[in-house]
Amino acid sequence: MSEPLPTTRALKGRGAASNPEGRFERTRHQAEDDGWLQEVEEPVRVETSVREERARSVITRNDSPDIYFDQALNPYRGCEHGCIYCFARPSHAYLNLSPGLDFETKIYAKTNLAEVLRGELTKPSYTCKPINIGSNTDPYQPVEKHWRLTRAALQLLHDCKHPCTIVTKNAMVERDLDLLVPMAEQNLVQVFVSINSLDNKLAARLEPRASAPHRRMKAVATLAEAGVPVGVLVAPIIPALNERDMEAILEQAAAAGARSAGYTVLRLPHELKGLFREWLDVHVPDRAAHVMSLVQQMNGGRDYDSNFATRMRGQGIFADLLKKRFEIASRRFGLTRARELVLDTSRFVAPRVTSPQGELF
Incomplete structure (x- = not known):
């Protein structure tokens, strides 16, 4: 069960400012000022x-028509990066936890990830298709430094020549170059680095524990120099907040060696609506109403529209303008669409079934 905070204010190193109950909870907490709490010293x-x-x-399998991959795996539930806009936050409600602070402070590590993945890859019915690592939560979030679950999964995919794509906003991805480089040489991997702002101060509030934007851009250059196909994702674009940086991000990413680019607009499913509105009131109260007005314009008058045809790009005049800006900038800087690289599935060799008797040969 999530625990409510006594007040709503910015918390150092955290994206959410509160811990509201998930949508499945039957009990609701509401803080009331009884006059006793005058000052908070710490x-x-x-x-x-x-x-x-x-x-x-x-x-996990995906059949959403607006998502380019069919298979995915996520080593962790919850994400310490604390991005306030993360569409995965509402998934913590399934664990009887809050999509607020619980999502970024109570992390679940799938410690048997590599073992279970091996078992799934050995099934006779398994069909090799690229697996996306990090579709829901970031595989290189800070706790990966200790748990190394992403590393274990990537090692297995490397050994059996299974293609994969990676999405991250953490420069820790450079740690695994010893696996990524040989996979890239066999057309087995593509990395996407998410960068949605070049403003360090804004990024520190939007995504407090992710790598700084300039550090992510350096990771793009490091991967490209090593021969690993890398793209940049300008995601999500938040109107009147970070959309002004779109062209500059694409230009710098192309100069760093990125081959492709993609973008999405802000999505606010379920509890995320309230959490993002709260973040606006705490961090940019002077722009809060304007930001939400533009968000609603892109969602048919609502905070969020789940329609597959429009949820990633939005609709209306402002969404059309973003689309044109992105297309013009991508052509100008020589960036292809993020999904255009076709990885090789023909090299896959299923891992050997683990036997309690060991292996004779």
Whole structure:
């Protein structure tokens, strides 16, 4: 069960300012000022905790027409990066936890990830298709430095020549160049680095524990120099907040060696609506109404429209303008669409089934 905070204010190193109950909870907490709490001398600090999870399956299938991959895996539930706009926040409600601070402070690590993945890849019915790593939560979030679950999964995919794509906003991806480079040489991997702003101060509030924008741009250059196909995702674009940086991001990414680019607009499903509005009131109160007005214009008058045809790009005049700006800038800087690289599935060799008797040969 999530625990409510006594007040709503910016918390250092965290994206959410509160811990509202998930949509499945039957009990609601509401803080009331009784006049006793006059001053808060010390800021509230919420530490990160990691709980071990024994997964029964790790490959998820996707049939959404607006998503380019069919298979995905996520080593962690929750994400310490704390991006306030993260569309995955509402998924924490399924764990009886809050999509607010719980999502970024109570992380679940699938400690048997590589073992279960091996079992799924050995099934006779398995069909090799590229697996996206990081479709829901970032595979290189800070806790990966200790748990190394992404590294274990990538090692297995490397060994059996299975193609994959990676989405991250953390420069820690450079750590695994020893695996990524040989995979790239066999057309087995493509990395996408998400950069939606070049303003360090804004990024520190929007995505407090992700790598700084300039550090992510350096990671793009490092990957490109090593021969790893890399693209940049300007995602999500938030009107009147970070959309002004779109062209500059694409220009710098192309100069750093990015081959492709993509973008999405802000999505606010379920509890994320309230969390993002709260963030606006805390961090940019003077622009809050204007930002939400533009968001609603792109969603048919609502905070969020789940229609597959429009949820990633939006609709209306402002969305059309973003689309044209992106297309013009991409052509100008020589960037292709993010989904155009076709990875090689013909090299896949299923891993050997683990036997309690060991291997004779």
